[in-house]
Amino acid sequence: MNQTKIFGVIGHPIGHSLSPVMHNAVFKEKNINAIYLPFDVDPSNLEYAIKGANALNFSGLNVTIPHKISVIKFLDEISDEAKLIGAVNVIKFDKKIFGYNTDGIGAIKAIEEKIGKIKDKKIFIFGAGGAARAIVFSLILNGAEVVMTNRTLEKIEILKREIYEKLNKEIEVVPLNNKIEEILKKCDVIINATSVGMFPNVNDSIIDENLIPEKKIVMDIVYTPLKTKFLKFAENKNCEIITGEKMLIYQAAEALKIWLNLSPSDVVEIMKNAIIQELKKKWK
Numbered sequence: 205m206n207q208t209k210i211f212g213v214i215g216h217p218i219g220h221s222l223s224p225v226m227h228n229a230v231f232k233e234k235n236i237n238a239i240y241l242p243f244d245v246d247p248s249n250l251e252y253a254i255k256g257a258n259a260l261n262f263s264g265l266n267v268t269i270p271h272k273i274s275v276i277k278f279l280d281e282i283s284d285e286a287k288l289i290g291a292v293n294v295i296k297f298d299k300k301i302f303g304y305n306t307d308g309i310g311a312i313k314a315i316e317e318k319i320g321k322i323k324d325k326k327i328f329i330f331g332a333g334g335a336a337r338a339i340v341f342s343l344i345l346n347g348a349e350v351v352m353t354n355r356t357l358e359k360i361e362i363l364k365r366e367i368y369e370k371l372n373k374e375i376e377v378v379p380l381n382n383k384i385e386e387i388l389k390k391c392d393v394i395i396n397a398t399s400v401g402m403f404p405n406v407n408d409s410i411i412d413e414n415l416i417p418e419k420k421i422v423m424d425i426v427y428t429p430l431k432t433k434f435l436k437f438a439e440n441k442n443c444e445i446i447t448g449e450k451m452l453i454y455q456a457a458e459a460l461k462i463w464l465n466l467s468p469s470d471v472v473e474i475m476k477n478a479i480i481q482e483l484k485k486k487w488k
């Protein structure tokens with residue numbers, strides 16, 4: 205029996221998600237009998253959504269804001285990485301309900317594509333939310349040295365303690381002020397893992413242009429627009445940039461490996477083309 209496999213993404217809101225475009229492009233191109241749909245799930249319905257999807261024999265779900273942490277209590281088992289990060293973005297239904305996190309590996313792949321192995325590289329992260337957590341844990345597991353800041357500094361102090369307790373590794377925490385330039389100069393890669401600059405606030409940047417050092421690798425996790433104000437500033441300072449759709453594509457490719465055992469190298473180009481076309485329609 206070749207029954208259509210059902211996949212989807214749950215979030216709230218979900219209207220802007222690019223995941224259906226990417227995954228359905230792969231299913232079409234690879235002749236896979238599957239469909240991927242967006243589902244807007246109110247937080248009060250999260251348990252019903254997970255149990256319902258399981259009962260309906262869904263094959264897998266992506267999980268996005270605001271459910272990445274709260275979904276864990278409705279799963280049977282979660283991977284070591286998801287446990288470490290404290291968030292799940294991929295669910296597989298297969299007798300039991302399994303949770304994984306592919307955001308961190310998505311970020312690592314996006315960076316390594318540009319600079320090679322990140323081991324012993326010094327990497328600066330702005331932010332302390334779900335995305336920043338996935339990135340910092342994965343960077344440390346891959347041997348990078350990490351410096352972090354956040355608008356609310358206490359959140360980073362808590363994260364620093366958690367990283368020390370779980371991995372026995374120290375991260376450096378610095379305040380978000382004008383002295384940051386000197387610290388950024390000593391870093392190889394600078395990542396905006398906050399939502400600053402995301403549509404509709406496209407004129408915002410996490411820091412001003414004059415604080416960005418020359419000739420660094422600068423990455424943004426925001427992809428609406430593709431070239432954020434922060435990345436435009438970075439280009440003005442002769443930095444190389446990594447746009448936000450890269451992490452999105454790589455985390456999605458890793459999800460397809462978990463769900464259907466597809467090789468990421470086989471699907472990345474298809475996803476890239478689908479997403480770029482879609483983004484260009486909206487964000488010239």
Ligand code: ATR
Pocket residue numbers: 269330331332333334335336354355356357359397398399400
């Ligand atoms: P996500 O799961 O996508 O990371 P999140 O958990 O809401 O989303 O985290 C958003 C991040 O963007 C946080 O680091 C947040 O800073 P605070 O911890 O101080 O809230 C950061 N952020 C959002 N708006 C910001 C702004 N206007 N200026 C600076 N940082 C901002």
